[in-house]
Amino acid sequence: xxxxxxxxxxxxxxxxxxxxxxxxxxxxxxxxxxxxxxxxxxxxxxxxxxxxxxxxxxxxxxxxxxxxxxxxxxxxxxxxxxxxxxxxxxxxxxxxxxxxxxxxxxxxxxxxxxxxxxxxxxxxxxxxxxxxxxxxxxxxxxxxxxxxxxxxxxxxxxxxxxxxxxxxxxxxxxxxxxxxxxxxxxxxxxxxxxxxxxxxxxxxxxxxxxxxxxxxxxxxxxxxxxxxxxxxxxxxxxxxxxxxxxxxxxxxxxxxxxxxxxxxxxxxxxxxxxxxxxxxxxxxxxxxxxxxxxxxxxxxxxxxxxxxxxxxxxxxxxxxxxxxxxxxxxxxxxxxxxxxxxxxxxxxxxxxxxxxxxxxxxxxxxxxxxxxxxxxxxxxxxxxxxxxxxxxxxxxxxxxxxxxxxxxxxxxxxxxxxxxxxxxxxxxxxxxxxxxxxxxxxxxxx
Amino acid sequence: xxxxxxxxxxxxxxxxxxxxxxxxxxxxxxxxxxxxxxxxxxxxxxxxxxxxxxxxxxxxxxxxxxxxxxxxxxxxxxxxxxxxxxxxxxxxxxxxxxxxxxxxxxxxxxxxxxxxxxxxxxxxxxxxxxxxxxxxxxxxxxxxxxxxxxxxxxxxxxxxxxxxxxxxxxxxxxxxxxxxxxxxxxxxxxxxxxxxxxxxxxxxxxxxxxxxxxxxxxxxxxxxxxxxxxxxxxxxxxxxxxxxxxxxxxxxxxxxxxxxxxxxxxxxxxxxxxxxxxxxxxxxxxxxxxxxxxxxxxxxxxxxxxxxxxxxxxxxxxxxxxxxxxxxxxxxxxxxxx
Numbered sequence: 001x002x003x004x005x006x007x008x009x010x011x012x013x014x015x016x017x018x019x020x021x022x023x024x025x026x027x028x029x030x031x032x033x034x035x036x037x038x039x040x041x042x043x044x045x046x047x048x049x050x051x052x053x054x055x056x057x058x059x060x061x062x063x064x065x066x067x068x069x070x071x072x073x074x075x076x077x078x079x080x081x082x083x084x085x086x087x088x089x090x091x092x093x094x095x096x097x098x099x100x101x102x103x104x105x106x107x108x109x110x111x112x113x114x115x116x117x118x119x120x121x122x123x124x125x126x127x128x129x130x131x132x133x134x135x136x137x138x139x140x141x142x143x144x145x146x147x148x149x150x151x152x153x154x155x156x157x158x159x160x161x162x163x164x165x166x167x168x169x170x171x172x173x174x175x176x177x178x179x180x181x182x183x184x185x186x187x188x189x190x191x192x193x194x195x196x197x198x199x200x201x202x203x204x205x206x207x208x209x210x211x212x213x214x215x216x217x218x219x220x221x222x223x224x225x226x227x228x229x230x231x232x233x234x235x236x237x238x239x240x241x242x243x244x245x246x247x248x249x250x251x252x253x254x255x256x257x258x259x260x261x262x263x264x265x266x267x268x269x270x271x272x273x274x275x276x277x278x279x280x281x282x283x284x285x286x287x288x289x290x291x292x293x294x295x296x297x298x299x300x301x302x303x304x305x306x307x308x309x310x311x312x313x314x315x316x317x318x319x320x321x322x323x324x325x326x327x328x329x330x331x332x333x334x335x336x337x338x339x340x341x342x343x344x345x346x347x348x349x350x351x352x353x354x355x356x357x358x359x360x361x362x363x364x365x366x367x368x369x370x371x372x373x374x375x376x377x378x379x380x381x382x383x384x385x386x387x388x389x390x391x392x393x394x395x396x397x398x399x400x401x402x403x404x405x406x407x408x409x410x411x412x413x414x415x416x417x418x419x420x421x422x423x424x425x426x427x428x429x430x431x432x433x434x435x436x437x438x439x440x441x442x443x444x445x446x
Numbered sequence: 447x448x449x450x451x452x453x454x455x456x457x458x459x460x461x462x463x464x465x466x467x468x469x470x471x472x473x474x475x476x477x478x479x480x481x482x483x484x485x486x487x488x489x490x491x492x493x494x495x496x497x498x499x500x501x502x503x504x505x506x507x508x509x510x511x512x513x514x515x516x517x518x519x520x521x522x523x524x525x526x527x528x529x530x531x532x533x534x535x536x537x538x539x540x541x542x543x544x545x546x547x548x549x550x551x552x553x554x555x556x557x558x559x560x561x562x563x564x565x566x567x568x569x570x571x572x573x574x575x576x577x578x579x580x581x582x583x584x585x586x587x588x589x590x591x592x593x594x595x596x597x598x599x600x601x602x603x604x605x606x607x608x609x610x611x612x613x614x615x616x617x618x619x620x621x622x623x624x625x626x627x628x629x630x631x632x633x634x635x636x637x638x639x640x641x642x643x644x645x646x647x648x649x650x651x652x653x654x655x656x657x658x659x660x661x662x663x664x665x666x667x668x669x670x671x672x673x674x675x676x677x678x679x680x681x682x683x684x685x686x687x688x689x690x691x692x693x694x695x696x697x698x699x700x701x702x703x704x705x706x707x708x709x710x711x712x713x714x715x716x717x718x719x720x721x722x723x724x725x726x727x728x729x730x731x732x733x734x735x736x737x738x739x740x741x742x743x744x745x746x747x748x749x750x751x752x753x754x755x756x757x758x759x760x761x762x763x764x765x766x767x768x769x770x771x772x773x774x775x776x777x778x779x780x781x782x783x784x
Contacts, residue, residue, distance in 0.1 A: 052599040052608070053557055056579045057536050057550060058755060060747070060778075061709065062597075062733055116749075118709050171555050177471055178552035182513065183755065184474030191470060194463040201459040205452045282611070282624065283575030285598065286556035398641035 029146035030155045032206040033139055034162030039199035040102060041163055044128070045170025046192040047109065050178065054185045061118050073126045077133035078383035085137030085376025089236045094138035094145075094372055095209035101135025102203055104128075106196035112189045137376035142207065144363035145371060150308055152363055153315070156356030157304020164297040168290065241373035249365040254378050256420035257358060260320055261385030263412035265327070265393050267292070270347060276402055277333045278340050288344065295348020296355070303352040304360065312361040313424045319353025320417045322346045327410040331403065358382070477509050485776045486519075486528055493518045493531040495540045495566040500784045502739070504777040505538050506530065507747075508756035516547070516568070521739075521782065524759075525774045533568045536580040538779040539737075540564075542589030544617055548580030548596070561594050563617055574622065577611050582688065582735050583779070586650035586657075590618055591674065593648035593657070612645040612659065614674055623677070626659065630678040633668070640664065645679075647688035647735050651695055658689045658698060669700070669716070683721050687711065688735035690744075692764070699726075699736045699744050699764065709733070713746065715764050724766045737780045738764070747778040 055061045088097040108128040115121055140156075147155040173195075174188050181187050245251050265273075271288040274280070307315035326346035329339065336342075359375055366374030389409075396405035447455075485508075493503065493516055500521040506512040506528075514534040519526055535547035543566035550559045559576035561583075578598035585592050595612040612626045623629075626645040631638040644662045651657065655675050661668045669686035672679035689698040696718055701711035702725075713732040716723035726744070736746040742764050747757040759773040759780050773780070 049556070052579050052597060053550060056581060056597050060733060060749065060757060062581070175552040175554060175556070177474075181471055181474035181477070183509075184471065184477075187470045187474035191467040194467040194470075198459060198463050201456065201463075205447075205456055281575060282577035283559070285577050290555060394641060398639075 026151075026155055026158050027146040028206075029208055030143050030158055032202065033143055034159045036102065036199050036203045036207065037139070037159060037163040038166035038169075039195055039202060040105065041166025042170045042173060043109065043192045043196035043199065044105065044132075045167045046174040046177075046188055046195070047112065049171035049174045050185060050188050053178075054188075055118070055121070058183065058185050059116055073129045074387055075384065076126070077129045078380045078387070080130050080133030081136050081383070082376045082380045084134035085141070085372040085374075085379075086236075086238065086241050087134075088138035088141060088372040089241070089370050092236070092369075093209050094142045095203070095207055097372075098135040098138040098142065098207075099200065099203055101131045101133070101138075102196070102200050103131070104134065105131030106193065106200055109189055109193035109196050113186050137372045137379060140359050140363075140375045140379075141372035144359065144375070145368060146208075149364060152360035153304035153307035153312055153357055154301060155304070156360045157301040157307075157352075160304075160352075160356040161297050161300040164293050164300065168293055168297065171290075236369055236373075240370060241377070244366060244370055244374050244377060247365055250362065250374060250378070252423045253358070253362050253365060254381050256416075256423055257378050257382040258385040259416040260413070260420055261382040262389050262392075263409055263416045264323065264386055264389060265406075265409050266386060266390040267347075269390070269393055269397075270326070270330075270343075273330050273402060273406060274340055274343055277330050278343075280340050284340075288340075291341070291344035292348045292351065295345050296351040297348075299349055299352035300356060303349075304356050307353075307357045307360065311426070312357050312364075313421075313426065315353050316357045316361065317417060317421050317424070319350045319357070320413065320420070322353065323350040324410060324413050324417065326350065327406060327413065331406055331410065479511065486525055486774060488512050488517065488528045488530045490532070491529040493529055493533075493568060495543050495545050495564075495568070495783055501782075502745075502773075503538070503540060503781045503783055504759060504774070505535055505779045506776060507758075507778045508750070508776040516545075517777070518783070519774065521784075525772075531568055533564065535562075535779070537583040537594075538781065539583040539585050540781050540783060541585040541587050544585050544589035544592065546583045546585055546592040546594060548576065548583050548594055550580055559596065561592075561613075561615075563592060563615070571617075572620065574613075574615070581610065582612075582647045584648050584650060584735070586654055587652045587693075588654050590654050591616055591650055591657075593650070593659075595646040595648070610644045610646045610662075612648060614648065614657070616674075623674070626672075626679070628677070629672065630676075631661065631670075632678065632680040634681065638663075645670075647690075649689050649691045649698070649735070651691060658691055660687045660689065660700075665706075667703070669698070682718075683716065686716070690736045690738060692738050692741055694741050697764070699738065701732055701734070701736075704731075713744070713762070715744075715766070726762045726764070726766055727768050728760070728762045728770045730770075734778075737782065739780075739782050745773055745780040745782075747780070750775065 084097055084101060088094045105128050108124050111124050143155055143159055144152060177184055177188050177191060274288060275285055303315060326343050329343050362375055362378045363371060393405060393409060396408055501518045502521045502524055503516060503518045506515045506517050512530045515530050516533045516535065516538055517528040517530045519528050533547060536550045537548040539546055545564040547562045547564055549562060550557050559578060559580060560573045561576055562573040563571045565571050576596045578596035581597050582595040592615045595610050597608050598611050599608050614623045627643050640663050642663055646660050648657050648659045655673050657672045657674060659670055659672060661670045661681065667685055667687050668681040669683045669689055670679040670681050685702055686700045689700040691698050697715050698718060699713060699715050702714045704710040704712055710731045711733055713726045713728050713736060714723045715726060730748060732746050734746045736744045739745050739761065743761050744764050745759055745761050748760055750756040750758045756776055757778045758775045759777045760770045761773045762770045
């Protein structure tokens with residue numbers, strides 16, 4: 001669902017020289033990117049929402065086994081993200097690489113109309129996923145490069161809230177179309193393609209190609225290799241990107257993201273657990289992700305702003321504590337009518353407190369010229385760790401049953417959170433500051 | 447580009463793309479009103495599930511006003527004029543005056559899926575919410591038990607997944623076993639438990655207790671024989687999907703996956719005493735739970751030539767001889783009544 005486009009970390013720090021504190025609420029670039037994500041998510045969630053119905057009722061296929069393939073694409077997508085991030089730094093044109101990603105995904109939508117068997121459909125969805133992987137890191141880098149240090153959390157919060165809004169509107173639009181046109185899957189895919197194309201248009205028109213120095217005027221997206229930014233003649237090499245891991249703070253964040261990712265049970269399992277352990281009716285099952293998304297959407301901005309004020313580390317760790325509380329409630333499974341709502345609320349709060357906050361923290365540790373690479377590095381690590389967790393959790397569920405598997409995940413999460421709390425403890429010189437070893441920042445308030 | 451120029455370009459793009467989108471929706475919406483050309487004549491009327499008259503019931507398939515509507519024809523003139531009811535379903539099956547209609551309609555935020563039990567006059571008796579998209583439906587020969595399978599999809603960071611959920615309903619007591627996954631499984635003589643267990647394609651025997659179904663786990667499918675009252679199943683054979691028990695209860699017809707991982711199936715018939723099987727004369731890939739028209743003939747749906755959204759019904763002899771013959775066009779979910 002709303003995970004549509006996430007997973008890439010983002011970075012932060014290049015204050016574009018705005019005075020301290022309360023500049024304009026959010027940089028225009030962030031709003032533009034948020035709009036692009038919103039539109040693109042409407043488009044992709046339209047397809048996702050009707051896909052099961054289309055495969056089974058429309059084409060008469062048995063889509064079992066589809067899931068296994070999907071797992072593979074996710075691994076591939078994580079690696080593509082790494083490529084996208086590095087490529088964006090290399091050609092110094094984040095917008096171009098993000099645009100290729102958005103464009104590739106948009107091109108896939110109409111193709112769905114032309115194929116009628118599972119194999120080709122899987123290939124098209126894999127390409128769609130590749131586009132998503134490509135664009136994530138450069139997009140988050142653009143967000144971070146257009147926002148002053150002390151507002152990064154909020155900027156990512158705004159972006160994630162807009163992204164999630166799109167994910168909620170997508171199914172609405174799709175079912176509206178199916179309501180008007182019986183079995184109008186072709187109409188859904190066609191409209192989805194139009195919406196995706198609109199997203200690309202907005203990107204091209206309104207997002208500046210963040211070559212680093214946040215040019216005041218957006219350049220047309222078509223320009224390939226960015227016009228050489230005056231400041232940085234050194235080419236970005238693969239080695240530089242790998243060397244990022246030698247930055248102690250980034251390494252610490254990467255380790256924490258991976259550790260916590262390894263104990264973050266995937267959403268699908270959370271919903272399955274919720275259904276099994278609280279006995280909610282089958283018909284509500286498809287609506288559970290919407291609960292999480294709604295809470296995420298409402299709290300993403302406040303959580304991001306809070307992270308900017310009291311420290312990203314605190315908020316990030318609190319988010320995981322909330323997830324732990326959700327696991328605890330599921331384990332305990334008291335007979336409260338409000339239990340499902342409570343678990344979904346905690347789950348949504350977990351996303352609000354972590355999904356945009358991690359990139360904000362990562363961005364603060366990575367130099368501008370390697371921003372997208374750094375974001376991709378942490379994002380890929382986290383995505384692969386979560387994928388590993390899905391596999392392990394599935395295995396534990398089979399061997400031990402739901403209760404013990406969940407207990408193991410909760411214990412793991414507790415340990416990892418403790419380690420993360422230790423690893424991420426504020427660097428001595430900047431007590432009370434956001435966890436990032438903030439490079440000297442004249443704009444910071446006294 | 448200046449700001450106003452950019453806004454102008456955006457406005458043009460919105461108008462263009464919006465126009466294309468609106469046209470697509472409009473075209474799809476008007477499709478439902480156009481009667482299908484060709485194919486058997488259809489007249490609206492009342493369809494009954496009462497035993498006695500020898501009829502064949504099925505759902506209309508393909509675009510047009512009768513899409514998904516339950517229709518019936520005399521069993522000896524399957525391709526003749528149809529009587530079409532106003533009950534629409536995604537999947538349907540009926541026996542001895544009980545029908546099960548799996549229906550999927552678009553809701554506000556998700557599909558609204560239901561299993562509706564209808565009486566002989568197609569009046570809804572009860573309906574049950576479903577967790578996913580309808581896939582298979584069956585009623586026991588006595589009309590007492592109904593079973594259905596739906597595909598459940600979920601999404602996650604890691605993976606979108608599809609799994610099945612199969613339920614059995616006793617229409618006399620209205621007791622619902624919402625998921626066969628809670629039944630005890632005996633595999634190769636031992637108790638078996640796993641998280642990746644999926645069931646689909648139930649078929650009932652006349653004793654109103656025994657059933658057969660497909661069990662999938664660890665990447666393999668098994669034919670299981672089960673007991674509703676004991677809430678248990680036992681594996682019999684491998685690579686069997688969507689079994690369908692013959693009226694004399696000696697054989698099952700099923701789809702056998704041609705190669706692991708490929709979505710290709712051949713329709714086979716297995717003798718339940720010897721567990722030996724033979725392929726049928728149908729060479730095309732059948733992805734359906736076949737229905738026995740009599741002890742020697744099977745009916746099943748296949749995608750119509752050149753149309754992604756329409757299926758035709760075919761028959762083939764159950765002994766492996768002969769060749770597939772068209773039964774009627776633009777139809778799915780066959781059930782022989784009476």
